[in-house]
Amino acid sequence: xxxxxxxxxxxxxxxxxxxxxxxxxxxxxxxxxxxxxxxxxxxxxxx
Numbered sequence: 245x246x247x248x249x250x251x252x253x254x255x256x257x258x259x260x261x262x263x264x265x266x267x268x269x270x271x272x273x274x275x276x277x278x279x280x281x282x283x284x285x286x287x288x289x290x291x
Contacts, residue, residue: 255286 262279 251290255290258282258286 262282265275
């Protein structure tokens with residue numbers, strides 16, 4: 245039950261982190277691919 249409350253917060257933090265990284269670093273295809281895979285895992289975990 246606790247995980248359900250924490251999950252949105254964690255996903256928001258990860259989104260902010262990935263956004264900050266995207267702003268700082270040039271778009272690297274490998275990084276983009278890794279971020280997409282991570283996002284898919286997060287979505288699967290939340291569902």
